[in-house]
Amino acid sequence: MDKEIQVLEQNNTWKLTSLPPGKTLIGCQWIYRIKLKADGTIDRYKARLAAKGYTQREGLDFLETFSPMAKTVSVKVLLALAVAKVYVDDMIITGNDSTCVAVLKSVLDQKFGIKDLGSLKYFLGLEIARSKTGISLN
Structure with missing residues (x-):
């Protein structure tokens, strides 16, 4: 707390x-x-x-x-506001280059003191499950 x-x-x-x-x-x-x-x-x-x-x-x-429903447009607006220095509780960082993702996380941590929660497990009520064959949404 x-x-x-x-x-x-x-x-x-x-x-x-x-x-x-x-x-x-x-x-x-x-x-x-x-x-x-x-x-x-x-x-x-x-x-x-x-x-x-x-x-x-x-x-x-x-x-x-306001309704607490999360629509794609709402998520995009929240991300745009985050860029304008509005408080964000959780964010998803993704990319094909793990080095670039690590650098971005480091910069965000130095600026805002973030906590890396690891791989995505849930998003908008969906469970993200990973296996050797790929990613599935439940």
């Missing part, structure tokens, strides 16, 4: 400001999750800080709601 806060602060994810007059502060909470490997053993522990958006009132605190 401390490491997550440190990374968020280093990447300038937010800016502290004064609460505008007449506005109510929205709280936050830590959400913990255990990521499992395909065989059911523990892969890693995750923690993320989430706003308590359920305390907001439509028309007063916000005017629109």
Whole structure:
């Protein structure tokens, strides 16, 4: 949890400001999750800080709601925003040249303090399975 806060602060994810007059502060909470490997053993522990958006009132605190559906266009937009220095939680790096991929990971680690999670296992709810015959999506 401390490491997550440190990374968020280093990447300038937010800016502290004064609460505008007449506005109510929205709280936050830590959400913990255990990521499992395909065989059911523990892969890693995750923690993320989430706003308590359920305390907001439509028309007063916000005017629109957004669906959590991930479409290809949405993924492309998020990647474009990431280039513009917006916070990204997870990213997929792929390429045919393993040396170039390693150099890119090194540069990103020096700049943002990334953690390499290894080979892709899940993406948008799909399991990515590798074998000697190739890659399959489940």
